[in-house]
Amino acid sequence: MKLEYSGQEKVQAEADKVWRFIQDPQKVASCLPDLKSVEIKDEKNMVATVGVAVGPVRGTFKFNIELEPRPEENKVLVRLRGGGLGSVVDLTASAVVTDQGDQTTLLDWQGQATVSGPAASLGGRVLDAQAKKLIQTVFANMSQRMSEA
Template sequence: MQLSFSGQEQVPAPPAMVWAFVSDPQRVAACLPGVQDVRVVGERELEVGVPLQAGLLRGTLKARVHIEPDENAGQVRVRISGGGLGSSLDVTALSAVVDQGNGTTRLDWQGAATLGGPLAKMGGKAIEPRVHAMIARTFSNMSAAIARGDRLA
């Protein structure tokens, strides 16, 4: 099953603050809704567990998240791959970091996901709005955290 998504998020902070935030996987991980068991495993890499419930399927999807900020290109690429419950998930997302010129930043994001196995079969099209909402919530959470100047202890 193929899914695509796109959106936009206004961040009430300058691009330098956005770049500092997206370059720190722990700070990004704190913005992922519904994610459990977050573990930083590399400079730009996380392992996460996401509890799933779709029809009769219940369990945890384990995934590896790669965050690739490229300030020179003005974009952040995120790759997610994982599986669980006999299903697979592969996501590639790209966000342009756009300086609004007034101390704010716009994130224009888009991506594609491929679901395989029972999750795709049982969840069908009902999964698409859930995936889109989860991604939109991640960007919204990031915007709010950047605006607050969240720091990790």
């Protein structure tokens, strides 16, 4: 099953603060909902274990996450691959980081994911609703933490 999403998040922080945040894997990982553990491999790679509940499918998923900040392009790329309970998730996402000139930054993001296994068999609407909720929560958490830092 293929899923595609896009959206915007206005962050109450200047762009340089946003860049410092998204270049820190520990800070980015802290924005994942139901984070159980994270192992930072290097400045761009981490392994995160998260609790997942999609309809009747509940359990722990493990993801390899790669962050690739590209400040020279005003863009950050994210690759996520992993899964659990027989399901596999492969996600590629990016966000364009735009300084708004008023101490706020706009993140224009988009992503595509492929899901297979029991999670995909739940049907489009259930999986779609959960994926949207997860993405919105991650960006809301990031926005809140960046504005506090």
